[in-house]
Structures are given as C-alpha cells and as structure tokens.
Amino acid sequence: MSVEQLYQDIILDHYKQRHHAGLRDPYDAQVSHVNPSCGDEIMLRVALDGDRVTDVSYEAVGCSISQASTSVMSDLVIGKTVTEGLALAAEFSDMMHSQGEWEPNEDTLEDAVAFIGVAKFPARVKCALLGWSAWKDAVARATAKEES
Amino acid sequence: MSVEQLYQDIILDHYKQRHHAGLRDPYDAQVSHVNPSCGDEIMLRVALDGDRVTDVSYEAVGCSISQASTSVMSDLVIGKTVTEGLALAAEFSDMMHSQGEWEPNEDTLEDAVAFIGVAKFPARVKCALLGWSAWKDAVARATAKEES
C-alpha cells in the first residue's frame, strides 16, 4: 500500500480548501468531538429544516484525512434528508472498516470514494470517521430537541 | 539440606514446651509484631531493672521455628543486661543471614545454635527472627520510657 494511494488528490484538495468550514448561525445542535489518542478536535453545528439538513458548519484541527473527510461529508449531507445522510454515514463507515476490500459506490459516496485507501491504514481510520461521528451525534441531538 | 537438619530436636522441644510463655506483670513495655506474609503474630512484654532484663513474657501464634526461637530467646536474655542481649540479637541475626555459612558459637548462643539449619531456608529466616525483633523493639521502648 503506497502513500500515493492514501493521499489521493481529492483528499489533498479538500484538505487545502475545506468546504463549509467555519461556524455559522443558525443551527439546531452543536457538538465537540475529539480523538484523544491523537488530539484531533472538531466542533460541529448542524441546522435542520424538518427532516432536511440545511447546513453543516465546523471548526476543526487535525490531519489531512480528518479535515478532508469532514469537508467531503459536509458536501454530501447538506441538502439531503437526515435519513439519506445517516445511510451515507453507514455506507462510509462500512467502507472504512473493510480493510480496503470494498467496491465503493461513486454514485452515492461521490468524493468520499477517495477514502478507500485510508481503509488500508488502520491507524488512520479513526481520522476519517471523526467528522462523520460528530455529524451523527449533532443530528441525533437536533432531532431529540425537535421531538421534546 | 534435609528437614532433619532444620527441625533439630532442640527446636521441636522448645516448640512443644515454650519457656516463659504467657503474659506476665510487671512489665515496662509491650509490643505487637506480625509477619504479614505468613500471619505469625506475637505480643511481647519486657521488664527491666535498670540495665538488666528481669523478665520477658509473650503470647504468640506461629510455626515451630518462630515459637521455638522466641522461647530460646527468652531463656537467653532474661537475666542479662540490655547490652548483652542486643549483642546476642545481632549475633543471632548474623547467623540467620549467613545462608548457613557460619560457625555458631555455642558459648554465647547456647540453644540458639540449633537455628543454624534455618539459615539455609530463606523463606523461614523471618520466622526465626520474629521474636527477636519484638524483643529489640520492646527494649527500645522501655529504655526510651525510662529516659524520658
């Protein structure tokens, strides 16, 4: 497994130009997640309109993988329904835990297929999942708030 | 090293018939010592008349080695001066830490020479020293009391 496969251009591009970065109002839930073993941190906000994700904004420090993954995630889920977003999160997570034995679906995962290489670097899988975990948590809280 | 050398008749005799056992009045100091790893325990009293040991009495639970050693110790030190007793304690301790490489002096140690075999059983050395440690501690306290 070469690092060139890991650091695909899509990832480096998102790293250098993170989409939807910065914290924005309005939002329905805000969460802070951290990867204690490496110190990567993210604060993420999600705004919903009913079942639809209207915005995802974040402030984060971390490696290229975690930063790019968060950027790609925000592209993917904004505008989708919560259900669609959670399905994507599950699909992405499955891919990351596949050890690379996976045929990624470009139709659904779009730029996120670039992370297939990360699945072969077990130590970096957590990096790729940080933003997604934060997003899932934020959505759960926003939904809970709405229901209560 | 055979157990017959360890369990010399002198030791077994003292074990079965402990000299000076039981707690008696008057006394100048009383101490409790324990060998935590094996649970042997002793409560010992010492009575002094000036520099002279007039009585040693004790209540103890423990193995043949610790019981016999305490019995022999009481025979040895009662009637001696504190200085003489401490010298005997040092001589006995040296013998016990000799790993058996020692020519015990029967003139000074009397029955205590029987414990030379114990010195070859490192796990049992502590047993043989329990009563002596308690006696040294009690004497130190009694002397301190006298001086204060």
Added chain:
Amino acid sequence: MSDRYDVDRVRADFPVLARTINGYPLTYLDSANTSLKPRPVVDAMSDHYLFHNANVARAMHTLGAEATAGYEGGRAKVAAFIGAATPEEIVFTKNASEALNLAANTLGAGLGVGDEIVITVMEHHSNIVPWQLVAERTGATLRWFDITDDFVLDLDKARAENLINERTKVVSFTFVSNVLGTVNPVNELSAWAHSVGARVVVDASQAVPTLDVGPISDLGADLVAFTGHKMLGPTGVGVLWGRADVLASLPPFLGGGEMIAVVEMTGSTYAEPPYRFEAGTPPIAEVVGLGAACDYLTAVGRSAITAHEADITGYALDGLRALEGIRILGPSATIDGLAVNRGGAVAFTVETADGLDVHPHDVMTMLDSRGVAVRGGHHCARPLHRRLGVTASTRLSPYLYSTRAEVDRLIEALTWTRDFFGGKR
C-alpha cells in the same frame, strides 16, 4: 480422571513440570496462589517483545499498529472468553486487587454517612481492605455476611439482621472462595442487592480460571474482577468487566495518559470506557499473553478443565478425609469421587496423633522437601481463618495440569509430616 482428558499432553506445555526439587519430581499444587505458564503464552509475549513491540494507540506507525492489534486483540479474546457483550466492557488493570480498588473507589465516590457497604467474612483481603478504606474516607458503614458451620454464606442470619436494606449501596463478594472452595449463589445475591438498588461487585479471581462463567452478564452483577496470573496468564494484568451502562456512569479512577479526552491546565475531560480507566501505558505484552492464555484454555476445552478439576479435587478430598488428623476447612463431600459444586482450593489443618497442631509453615517446608508445593498461611483471608477458629491453614489447589499421582504424593508427604512431628513428641 476422564479418559478423554489427555493430561500428559497438557503437561508437556509446562516445562517446569520436568523439574525435580530436592530430588523429587515437582508436585505443584499451589495454583490458587498463581498458575504455572504454558509455553504458548510465554512465546506469545516473547514474540511480541522481540518483533512487534511499540506503544499502543498513540503510536500510529507499523509497529504501533501491530502492538495495538495485539493489545486490542487480547481485549477481544478476554471478552469472548467470559462472554462479554463487547470488548469495551473489558478494563485492564494490573491485577484483581487494582480492579477491586477501582470498583471501590468509583462506586464509593458518592457514598456518605448512613450508607452501607456489604461484603462477606470469606473475602480475600483484596475485597476487604479497599472497602475499609472507602468506608473510612466517606463515613459509610462496612457490614458483612457470616458463614455457617457448613462453610457457606449464612443467608438466614443475614436476613434476620436485615443485612441488605435500603441503606445498602454496594454488595461485593467472591464467586468462589480461595480457601473454602465454596461457590456462592451469585445470581441470588445479585438479585437481592439489586432489589434495594445496590450495585453488585463480584470477585471472580478464583472462578474464571476453571468455570465457564459466560455470558458474564448472566451472573447479574454490575462489575466483575479477576486476575491474569491465576489463569495461565502473566503477572501484571487483571480485568474488571463492567456492564456498559455501569462503566459509563463511573468517574475516573487513576489519572494520566490515555484515559483523557481533552486536558487543559484548568481541567480535563475523560475518555469513554474502557479507556477512561486505563491510565498510562497499559500492560500491552501482558494482555497479549492473557489473550494467548484464553486461547490455550479454550483449546484444551473449558468443560474438560472443569471436569478435570472436579476429579482431582474429589480425589484429594477423599484422600484427605481418610487421613487421621486432617480437618478440611470447606465442603468436603464427593459423589462418585468427584467434588460437587466447589472450587479446587482445599484448605486443611494437620494434627498429630498426640494432639499437636502442626503449623502450616512447617507442613509447607516438610512437603517442599519432598517436592510438593502447597501454600500455608491465611491465604490473604485472615478474617475467615479467625472465624474458623484457626490462625492459618495449609491449602492445596490443582489445575488443568494436575494429576491423581500428584495428589498421592501430597498425601504421602502429609502422612510423613504428621508422623514426623507426632513421633518426636
């Protein structure tokens, strides 16, 4: 011994069994003190140290990934071995004592005057002293179950005393006694404790090595402690299993690297279980070794080991009962030569024909001179010995590598010891 259990094949994995002690073959009957270690366990650790050693979690390079896989793989093996729901329910400590201190300190954090902690008189010191320290610090009261003359917990007396009541906050007890061999009714006690809202801690140090305790949550306990070195594993590693929701509710215990989420000088937040409870560099190689021990025990067969222990223990009980001057401290009944519903630890006292108590240390030394290794003393259960009216006892404890021939050697050496001390009177 069951025909199907090939003890010689097992013994071949324990090279120390080929040793002679004072000219006699080693007869190791001190497995409740610590078990011997088979070659595959030792080799797994050597291989780890020599070829895959690195720190875990914080090292992301290749060796770090290998060491992490070894460590977390060990966690998964231990989880599977006791039938835990997930590996995250397994917290690694340095021994059972630390696991019990962890339980006492975290469950005890919120206690105060008026609260009660209940243990039993048959506990190992490691399940007594931590609760005494917590009680002292918090003002809570420590109470305990007594035992009956049949060496089992006196539940009637406890009921009469209203031992477990609305003030009871924690009930902690041993699964199998390391002295009596008694097996306590874990389910019943857990249900009783839970009925008043108390947390339940089980010391399974003497149970996990031979009983198939899983699925561990079926015991009904909240936290379960055990130790690696008694189950073919290395020293330096113990386990605290906890129900996920219980672990999640507990505050941190020791502070340091690895157990944190975010550290600021002005305050810190903590990682999720199990990491919250694993401060500093964990026992990495030890967990690799413990995982290998689980593999080994599983390969030999859990039920075969349980059956073998019942056979050897039963044989020892029958042999001891037939010996004049021996008093067994614990259930001693056998059925068809098998021990029934008891663990393999058999404690006893020795008296000569002329009425002299032979002290356990003397017994141990005499037996050792014939190559027989047993333990003499209070076995870290002094209150229990006091309760039984003795200062100390001698204890034999077999394991999967033990044989009836070894028990014969013990009985023979014991007879000689008794007569040696008796004859000289």
Added chain:
Amino acid sequence: MSDRYDVDRVRADFPVLARTINGYPLTYLDSANTSLKPRPVVDAMSDHYLFHNANVARAMHTLGAEATAGYEGGRAKVAAFIGAATPEEIVFTKNASEALNLAANTLGAGLGVGDEIVITVMEHHSNIVPWQLVAERTGATLRWFDITDDFVLDLDKARAENLINERTKVVSFTFVSNVLGTVNPVNELSAWAHSVGARVVVDASQAVPTLDVGPISDLGADLVAFTGHKMLGPTGVGVLWGRADVLASLPPFLGGGEMIAVVEMTGSTYAEPPYRFEAGTPPIAEVVGLGAACDYLTAVGRSAITAHEADITGYALDGLRALEGIRILGPSATIDGLAVNRGGAVAFTVETADGLDVHPHDVMTMLDSRGVAVRGGHHCARPLHRRLGVTASTRLSPYLYSTRAEVDRLIEALTWTRDFFGGKR
C-alpha cells in the same frame, strides 16, 4: 559517534531491527514512546515464567523462594541502578502514571482549601491529571510554572507571581521533558519547594533511561517516579522511589493482599514500605525483566549511553535545523555536533514551501511508508502544545541502538514528505 561505542553490537541484541517495513529497513526513532527490548531482557522473563514461576512472599516452597529471589533481586538491581540507599526505597507500580497517582493520592490525603499544588505547563498528562483529581477532591488549588520562549521553565515569572509560597504543599515536575527535551533544574526547584516546607515529586520517566541519576537522593526530591518500558524493560511495571522517612509517613494507596499487617473485618493495619504500597500480586516477571534491563544498561555503560544519545540527538538537531520548513520545539543548540544539556526527544513542526502546515499524523504516515517510526500528536502534553501555539507536533527520539544513518533516513523521508505535500498545492 564515539569510536568506542559499538552500536552494531548493541543492535544485534534487538532482533526487530532486522525487520523491513514496506521494503525499507526499520528506523525506530520512537523510543520516548516506548523503547525496544533486547533479547536478554525477554529471555530473563521467559526463563522466569517457564522454570521459576510462583507467587512471591506468600509462597514459601522452592519455586516461591526462587520467584521471591527474582522479584526482590530486581528491586535490589533497580535500587542500585538509581543509587538508592536501600531496596526498601523502591516501590513497584504498574507504570509511571500509577506511581504519580500514588504520590498525588498519598501526599494529597491531608490537603484542603487554601493549600496549593504546583506543577508545570510542560508536564506529561500523567503528572497533570492526578493532581487535578486531587485538587478537585480536596479543594486545594492547582498552579503551574510557565515556560519562556527558550523552552525552559520561567523561574522569574514564577518568582514574580510568588508561585511557591507558604501555602504550597506539593511541587511536582518533570526532570526531562518528553517533548522539548528540556532538562529542569531539579536541585534548585527542590530546594525552593523545601524552603516553604512543600514535598517534592519528580517525574523522571524521560531521565532515568539515559541519565545516570544516582545517587537518587542527591536530586533533593522526596519522591521520584519512572517507568520500565522506556528503559528496555517490559510493560506493566513502574517505579516510585521515596526517601525512607517520606515513604514511612504516607498512608496506604490501594488496598489488598500483601500491603497489610493485620486485617480484621473491623479495620486493618498496614505493612512497612515498600510493601504498604504494593497491593495484590506484584508484577513479578516484569520486575525480573526490569532488573535484567538495568543489568543490560549497566553493561553497555551508563556514560557511554548518555554520550551516544548526545551524539545522535546533536546530529538530528543539526540535520533538522538545516531543513527548510522545520521548526524545532525545544532547545536546538549543539556544540561540536553534540546536543547540550537536553534529552533526546526532539519535537518539531513541518511546513511546506508554500506555507501549508503538514499535520504530524500525515508526517508519521509518510515516514512510516519509508520504515521510519516517529510519533505525531501531542505526546500526552496537550497543555504544552497549546502554550507553544500548535495543536500537535512530530517527535523523534533515539536511544542506545540508534545510528546517524537512521537520522539520515529520517531527514530524507522528511524532505520527501514536505515536498510531497508542498508540491501538490
């Protein structure tokens, strides 16, 4: 490198150094995370497990005596290694973190509101969190030394702030920083703390592996903690050295077997140090291994190791300083190519020609693809990184088996990494 230091002979004892990673020879520069283990250390533990394994103290049979001799022999070796007055000044814990928690809990037992504990901003989390937990529990205040722009403790600022004053009860600080490499003035700080009657705890985890710290009491500290796995020893063992009178004055920490004098259900008394602080079955084989590690380091030569580390570290500092985009976090001066008055840990950040910060995890992964093992992250010193204005850093850390050729490989891989991320911009 000194002509007299035969690094190849040393390397032959570390079989993992013959491994290739991704087709490149392993370049292990992560020794501050954990050191590699030489064969004699691993063999000593295997031999112990396979032929002399038993529990200590409480087992008095032949194997028990052998295991006890191994364990207490290891204590004597560690004592000699750091120049302790007696082996009884050595308490074995599971790691440095437990040793520091022991110090914090026992010294902190009597603290209350108004009392102050002083640490530094350059501490490892293991010397921060235990004090935070104690401060929280007791109401004491936690304060800390800042650092200067030269990466050393800011003593002037501390004086101006009256940081150490009559309310100060404990001062705890690291001997050598595991990030900056800075060596703190232990004697001066100890004297300062003692002048107000405070106790002094030193975290020597990063010092003992390479510096000849003995006679340990010359440091002037009351308690000194370090860890086995960073000095060629196994995981699962740490050390707390304490002055005899200080240890004797401390209450127990964890409760359990071995640390007691007399246990009654109604209360217990405790053993003398060091046993008072060693609850449960201790890390027996680990101490045997740590003793073997002390033997190994002594045989290679303490001053030779110190000199070798100064050489390799100096060579790395010179190489890094010459590299565009590298910022060294810590003292970086060299004299005649040798590092001066600093430890071997060298942390740095990497920036591309076009101004992109390359994150340490990415550096680590890139380097690993070339077989170079370093650590990236906050190295369990997040507050220090915050203070330095960075989230994380990359750290190289050599040891007695490291070579200049390995540093060359690191520098080459680092150049490639920087350009890989820069070129793609």
